[in-house]
Structure formats: C-alpha cells, structure tokens
Amino acid sequence: PPVDKGVDYAQYFCTYAFLYHQKDMLSDRVRMDAYFNAIFQNKHHFSGKTVLDVGTGSGILAIWSAQAGARKVYAVEATKVAEHARNLVKANNLQHLVEVIEGSIEDITLPEKVDVIISEWMGYFLLRESMFDSVICARDRWLKPTGVMYPSHARMWIAPIWTGLLDQKLGQYHLAMDDWHNFAEETNSYYGVDMSVLTKPFAEEQRKYYLQTSMWSDLKPNQVIGTAAVIKEIDCLTATVADIKEVGSKFSSSISTENTKLCGFGGWFDVHFRGRVEDPAGQEIELTTAPSVDHGTHWGQQAFLLHPALHVSKGDHLSISFFMDRSKENHRLMEVEVECDIQQYSGKPLKTLKNKYYIE
Amino acid sequence: PPVDKGVDYAQYFCTYAFLYHQKDMLSDRVRMDAYFNAIFQNKHHFSGKTVLDVGTGSGILAIWSAQAGARKVYAVEATKVAEHARNLVKANNLQHLVEVIEGSIEDITLPEKVDVIISEWMGYFLLRESMFDSVICARDRWLKPTGVMYPSHARMWIAPIWTGLLDQKLGQYHLAMDDWHNFAEETNSYYGVDMSVLTKPFAEEQRKYYLQTSMWSDLKPNQVIGTAAVIKEIDCLTATVADIKEVGSKFSSSISTENTKLCGFGGWFDVHFRGRVEDPAGQEIELTTAPSVDHGTHWGQQAFLLHPALHVSKGDHLSISFFMDRSKENHRLMEVEVECDIQQYSGKPLKTLKNKYYIE
Numbered sequence: 001p002p003v004d005k006g007v008d009y010a011q012y013f014c015t016y017a018f019l020y021h022q023k024d025m026l027s028d029r030v031r032m033d034a035y036f037n038a039i040f041q042n043k044h045h046f047s048g049k050t051v052l053d054v055g056t057g058s059g060i061l062a063i064w065s066a067q068a069g070a071r072k073v074y075a076v077e078a079t080k081v082a083e084h085a086r087n088l089v090k091a092n093n094l095q096h097l098v099e100v101i102e103g104s105i106e107d108i109t110l111p112e113k114v115d116v117i118i119s120e121w122m123g124y125f126l127l128r129e130s131m132f133d134s135v136i137c138a139r140d141r142w143l144k145p146t147g148v149m150y151p152s153h154a155r156m157w158i159a160p161i162w163t164g165l166l167d168q169k170l171g172q173y174h175l176a177m178d179d180w181h182n183f184a185e186e187t188n189s190y191y192g193v194d195m196s197v198l199t200k201p202f203a204e205e206q207r208k209y210y211l212q213t214s215m216w217s218d219l220k221p222n223q224v225i226g227t228a229a230v231i232k233e234i235d236c237l238t239a240t241v242a243d244i245k246e247v248g249s250k251f252s253s254s255i256s257t258e259n260t261k262l263c264g265f266g267g268w269f270d271v272h273f274r275g276r277v278e279d280p281a282g283q284e285i286e287l288t289t290a291p292s293v294d295h296g297t298h299w300g301q302q303a304f305l306l307h308p309a310l311h312v313s314k315g316d317h318l319s320i321s322f323f324m325d326r327s328k329e330n331h332r333l334m335e336v337e338v339e340c341d342i343q344q345y346s347g348k349p350l351k352t353l354k355n356k357y358y359i360e
Numbered sequence: 361p362p363v364d365k366g367v368d369y370a371q372y373f374c375t376y377a378f379l380y381h382q383k384d385m386l387s388d389r390v391r392m393d394a395y396f397n398a399i400f401q402n403k404h405h406f407s408g409k410t411v412l413d414v415g416t417g418s419g420i421l422a423i424w425s426a427q428a429g430a431r432k433v434y435a436v437e438a439t440k441v442a443e444h445a446r447n448l449v450k451a452n453n454l455q456h457l458v459e460v461i462e463g464s465i466e467d468i469t470l471p472e473k474v475d476v477i478i479s480e481w482m483g484y485f486l487l488r489e490s491m492f493d494s495v496i497c498a499r500d501r502w503l504k505p506t507g508v509m510y511p512s513h514a515r516m517w518i519a520p521i522w523t524g525l526l527d528q529k530l531g532q533y534h535l536a537m538d539d540w541h542n543f544a545e546e547t548n549s550y551y552g553v554d555m556s557v558l559t560k561p562f563a564e565e566q567r568k569y570y571l572q573t574s575m576w577s578d579l580k581p582n583q584v585i586g587t588a589a590v591i592k593e594i595d596c597l598t599a600t601v602a603d604i605k606e607v608g609s610k611f612s613s614s615i616s617t618e619n620t621k622l623c624g625f626g627g628w629f630d631v632h633f634r635g636r637v638e639d640p641a642g643q644e645i646e647l648t649t650a651p652s653v654d655h656g657t658h659w660g661q662q663a664f665l666l667h668p669a670l671h672v673s674k675g676d677h678l679s680i681s682f683f684m685d686r687s688k689e690n691h692r693l694m695e696v697e698v699e700c701d702i703q704q705y706s707g708k709p710l711k712t713l714k715n716k717y718y719i720e
C-alpha cells in the first residue's frame with residue numbers, strides 16, 4: 001500500500017524536528033569522527049565538486065562538505081529543522097556554498113546533477129527507518145554517472161550473545177503476568193466480571209513487548225560468544241529498493257566461549273567510505289557499531305532474545321536461518337524470523353529453535 | 361482543517377488497542393467504583409432499557425449495563441480491542457444482550473435510538489483527547505429525546521499549588537543547557553563548526569519541554585495553597601462542540617497557607633452521574649480527580665509550573681485569567697495561557713505573570 005505522508009510524518013519525521021534529537025546524533029563521537037575523517041581525508045572527492053546531503057538535519061555534513069572545498073552543496077531536509085540548518089550554515093559563513101532546501105528528497109528538484117551524495121541514513125540494525133530508500137531515490141535521480149556515494153558500502157552482522165537483558169526481561173514479563181492475575185481476581189471479586197478469557201491475549205501482548213521486541217543494547221565484545229557472520233552486504237552505488245526490502249541469510253556460527261549461555265543474537269552494522277572503483281578514497285574510513293569496550297555508538301546493537309537460555313560450550317555449532325521483512329503496518333519497522341539448529345561439538349543435535357521478533 | 365483519520369489513529373487510537381492500556385484504566389479503583397456505583401445504584405435507568413457505550417474498550421461498562429438489566433447494549437469501539445471486548449462479553453454470558461461493534465462512533469449506524477449513553481471519555485484535565493466530541497456526535501444521532509447521559513455533568517478545576525516538581529524540572533532544564541554548552545564547545549574544537557546560533561532555539565525547545573508542558577502529578581491536598589475555582593461546567597446532555605473547543609475563565613483565588621511558595625497551578629476535573637432532571641438518579645455518584653490523600657486516580661492532576669516560584673502568604677489575592685484552546689497541529693492536545701495578578705493581603709500589587717503551556 002502507498003505510504004500516507006501524514007502518517008509517515010506523525011510516526012517518523014516528527015522526532016527529527018527536535019534539536020534535542022539532532023544533538024544526540026551530533027554527540028555520537030564515533031559517528032562524527034567517521035564522517036569527519038571520511039570527508040577531510042578525501043578532500044579530492046569534495047574539492048570543486050557538487051554535493052547532495054540527503055537528510056541534512058542540523059546541516060553538519062553539508063557544512064563539512066563545503067569546508068572541504070565543495071563548489072556547491074544541496075542540503076535537503078524534510079522537517080522544520082531545515083530552518084536551524086539554514087541558520088547554522090549562515091553562522092558558519094557558508095551560505096554562498098550551501099543551499100538548504102526544506103522538503104522530502106522524493107519531492108524536491110535540484111538545478112543540476114551532483115558528484116557526491118552524502119547521507120547519514122542508517123537506523124538501528126542498519127535498515128530500521130527504511131531511509132536508504134530515499135537515498136536510492138536521490139541517487140537514481142541526481143547522481144552523475146561518475147558520482148560517488150558517502151558511505152559507499154554497508155553490512156549487517158549477526159552473532160550469538162550472552163546478555164543479562166534476558167533475565168531482566170523475563171523477570172519483567174513474569175511480574176506483568178503476576179500483576180495480571182491479581183487484577184483478574186480483583187475484578188472478578190469486586191466488580192463481578194470474569195477476565196480470564198483475556199489472560200491469553202494479554203500474555204501474548206506482554207511476551208511480544210518484553211521478549212519478542214528486539215532491544216537496544218550496549219554489548220561488550222566478551223558478550224559475543226561465537227563467530228559473527230555478515231548477513232547482508234550493500235553496495236550503495238547499485239543497490240535497489242528490492243535488494244534491501246527483505247534480508248534473508250543462512251549462515252553458521254561456532255561457539256567460542258566455554259560453558260556459557262546462549263541468550264540470543266546480537267545484530268549490528270558497519271559502513272565504509274571507499275569512494276568508487278574508478279575514483280577510490282585515498283583513505284578508506286570505517287564506521288562500525290560492533291560491540292566495543294569504549295567505542296559505543298548511539299545505535300548500540302539490537303538484541304534478539306532467546307528463552308529459555310541454552311547452555312552451550314566451545315565448539316558447539318549453530319546453523320542459523322535469518323529472515324527480515326518490513327512490517328505491514330509501518331514500512332519503517334521490521335519483522336524478523338530466526339531459526340537455529342544447535343549441534344554439540346560431538347555432532348549430537350541439541351535443539352531447534354524458531355522465533356519471531358519485531359524491530360519497533 | 362479536517363482530521364486525517366490515518367494520522368488520528370497513529371497519534372491517538374493506537375495506544376487503546378493494547379490490553380495493557382485498557383488494564384491500566386480497569387485498575388483505577390476510584391474510576392471503577394464510580395461507574396460501578398453509578399450503574400448499580402441506579403438500576404432503574406438500565407433495567408429493560410437500550411444503552412450505547414461510546415468507546416467500550418474492554419467492554420466493561422457495556423457488561424455492567426447488561427448486568428444491571430439492560431434489554432440491549434451497543435458497545436462501539438474504534439480499535440482492535442473490540443475483538444477482546446467481544447470475547448469478554450461472551451465469556452460472561454452476555455452475548456445475547458451486548459453487541460460489540462468495531463468502528464468509529466462517527467461512522468457506524470445503530471438499528472435504533474437508545475435510552476442511555478454511557479461513556480468514559482475523560483482525558484487528562486478532562487478535555488485532553490477531545491473524545492467528548494465523539495460523545496456529542498453519538499448523543500445527537502442516537503439518544504432518544506428522553507434519554508440519559510452517563511455521566512451527566514463535568515467540571516474543570518484550577519487551584520494555586522506548591523510542588524517539588526518545579527525545582528526538579530528547573531534542575532533538569534539547567535542540566536540540559538549545561539550539557540548543550542559543553543556540546544557546542546566540543547563541536548567547535550573537534551569539528552570546526554560553531555553551534556552558538558542554535559543555543560537560543562535549543563533553550564526554547566528545552567524550556568517548552570521541561571517548563572511549559574503541563575505535567576502529570578499526584579498532588580496531595582496540602583499542596584493546594586489557595587482556594588480552588590471551577591473554570592468550566594459541562595452539561596453532557598446539551599453541550600456542543602463549540603462549547604468545549606475553547607475554555608476561558610477569569611477567577612480569583614486567595615492563598616490559604618502561611619509563608620509558602622506559589623509554584624504554579626494544578627488542574628483537575630470531576631464528573632457527576634445525576635441522570636436527567638425529569639428522570640433523576642436515585643443515588644447521585646461523583647467521580648473526582650481532585651488532590652487526595654488516598655483516592656488518587658490514573659488521571660492525577662495537571663501541574664502548570666511557574667518560575668521562579670513566588671513567595672506568598674495567607675490572604676494574598678490572585679486574579680487569574682485562564683484560556684485553553686486546541687493545538688493547531690493535533691486537535692486532541694491543548695494549549696493554555698495563564699495570566700495572574702498577585703496582590704498582597706495589604707493590597708500592594710506584587711507581580712503580574714503571563715505564561716503559555718502545552719498539554720501534550
């Protein structure tokens with residue numbers, strides 16, 4: 001079904017209109033360093049060139065592009081934050097180079113094609129928010145045949161994890177159900193209404209909320225208990241919407257930690273700034289959101305919980321099939337199915353799991 | 361502008377689709393007792409009668425109406441929770457009396473007019489959510505000329521208050537601004553972009569968020585430091601949408617506490633179940649959300665903060681002008697303007713305050 005623009009604004013864009021939210025992104029040093037280095041260590045991509053910044057927000061990437069020598073920067077932003085971007089550009093004396101355009105990239109037109117498209121379009125687990133659709137639209141309409149994408153490549157990763165979140169969420173789920181049972185009893189005795197028929201749907205709703213909704217986490221490397229696998233690679237220069245609408249992957253992972261608990265899977269992404277084969281980056285920059293001791297990002301990782309947790313040990317083998325699709329109700333959210341066969345090191349099959357998750 | 365139904369669903373109805381949210385309301389004992397008593401202590405209004413429940417949610421009021429002897433109950437609910445209501449009705453053996461209809465009350469039709477309209481339509485500070493519009497629509501279309509409204513009357517109240525929330529919110533606001541200043545400095549030194557032009561709009565945004573958004577509070581009677589005033593009375597049988605779209609009132613209050621601080625105003629409401637003049641309730645029931653030691657409701661009170669707080673004392677006189685309007689962006693939210701002249705007991709004018717608030 002076609003997307004209702006009003007609903008899309010209410011559900012998605014509205015938050016970006018707040019400077020508070022823009023500041024959150026501008027305070028993410030890992031993110032900022034990556035884009036900053038990508039631009040200023042590859043000035044040859046910007047110097048004297050035309051640039052399109054898709055979703056300029058505060059205007060930061062457009063401003064850097066201009067400072068790196070761009071001849072002209074088109075900075076497109078759908079929300080009212082465009083006005084702040086315009087003021088920021090002026091206060092930094094770049095109004096002759098940076099043109100801020102308020103509007104959806106799908107709706108606006110530019111006076112010329114551009115040499116570079118830069119955009120920070122990545123959502124949780126890369127594809128949440130489906131903003132890369134808009135970058136593809138911009139690329140197909142406005143990038144010169146010789147143009148360069150910033151970033152140029154993106155990957156999604158999955159790995160088995162241990163996490164304390166599992167016990168926490170299980171606990172919260174059980175508390176919610178205890179509470180329900182008290183509530184149902186009281187409603188019956190005080191008000192003469194038997195609520196028990198709603199117990200099952202309430203439990204389902206709470207299970208979905210606490211256990212099937214993937215969760216933001218700040219995983220540390222030692223919480224990754226097996227080999228990580230790339231489940232999707234995107235070439236930003238050529239990917240189509242059809243390529244990214246669904247993500248399916250079959251892969252295996254072997255447990256690398258002795259005597260631990262498999263609590264679920266962690267998902268994250270990285271992007272690279274490599275320029276274009278014919279016009280490569282001098283200095284290739286990576287932005288990774290992988291579990292890290294002290295380079296966490298505001299994206300963190302997404303945790304997909306398994307319950308009950310499963311005792312596993314070094315050498316145990318996981319065969320995993322992963323499938324992600326967009327939610328029918330909201331194309332910017334995702335639904336995920338994970339199937340996992342677990343074999344002990346000895347070859348003995350341990351368990352087959354199948355789970356459904358929501359990235360909300 | 362006409363309301364976009366998709367946007368209205370995304371911003372308003374969607375939360376009511378969760379049993380979790382319905383349970384919150386069903387767990388509010390003050391609310392439940394009031395409706396329960398209103399129905400069962402006035403069985404003559406229900407016995408053998410036809411009833412329309414506007415926004416039946418879980419179905420509770422429809423079920424009680426049937427249990428009180430209604431001949432037929434139409435239970436209309438806009439969200440998917442209607443399905444749960446239908447199951448609850450069945451599990452309580454009332455499917456021959458209660459017909460659950462999924463749809464907006466504005467869109468559906470009934471096979472007959474009804475004797476009673478019952479609805480729990482009250483939002484924070486009574487009118488937030490603007491759901492009474494839908495009750496008016498139902499009344500004008502489906503209530504018999506001799507019909508009865510449950511509840512029959514509603515009032516809005518305002519009083520001067522002391523609250524610790526003021527210092528808390530002021531503290532949070534100042535922390536947010538300190539944080540901004542660090543952020544701006546770092547962005548300048550690390551990334552060569554001068555953010556200072558955004559300091560003012562950021563401060564405005566944060567001030568709106570922390571200090572101008574009315575806040576849910578659980579006020580105790582001793583936090584009410586002056587006389588409370590009724591600023592609006594609604595007769596549910598006759599009120600029109602025009603009557604409730606805007607609420608304006610000029611009133612005065614005298615401080616009743618020695619040496620205290622005026623931290624703002626508290627707003628709450630009550631509703632009454634009086635039946636109809638020609639067909640009155642045998643037992644008049646009140647549901648109040650006023651500050652209370654141990655009869656708090658999930659509505660609490662709305663606090664409108666004043667800063668800086670003002671030292672006042674017994675006998676000081678406040679002349680207040682209050683004006684509430686619907687927000688242009690979302691007709692279910694409100695904007696409020698308060699003007700307040702403060703005179704000391706001696707007659708000496710102390711201060712004139714003017715403030716704008718958002719009920720979000």
Ligand SMILES: Nc1ncnc2c1ncn2[C@@H]1O[C@H](CSCC[C@H](N)C(=O)O)[C@@H](O)[C@H]1O
Pocket residue numbers: 013016017025026054055056057058059060061076077078079081103104105106119120121131134
């Ligand atoms: N289709 C579209 N057209 C225009 N702007 C869009 C868009 N989709 C998303 N955006 C905007 O893209 C921004 C993504 S967040 C990144 C902001 C900024 N480039 C920075 O790096 O700090 C948001 O401000 C959002 O409102």
Ligand SMILES: Nc1ncnc2c1ncn2[C@@H]1O[C@H](CSCC[C@H](N)C(=O)O)[C@@H](O)[C@H]1O
Pocket residue numbers: 373376377385386414415416417418419420421436437438439441463464465466479480481491494
């Ligand atoms: N115009 C409309 N048509 C139908 N249902 C509506 C409506 N406006 C609001 N509602 C529903 O009205 C309910 C209000 S909450 C009250 C629920 C229930 N009567 C109880 O007392 O517990 C919500 O479930 C909401 O979805």
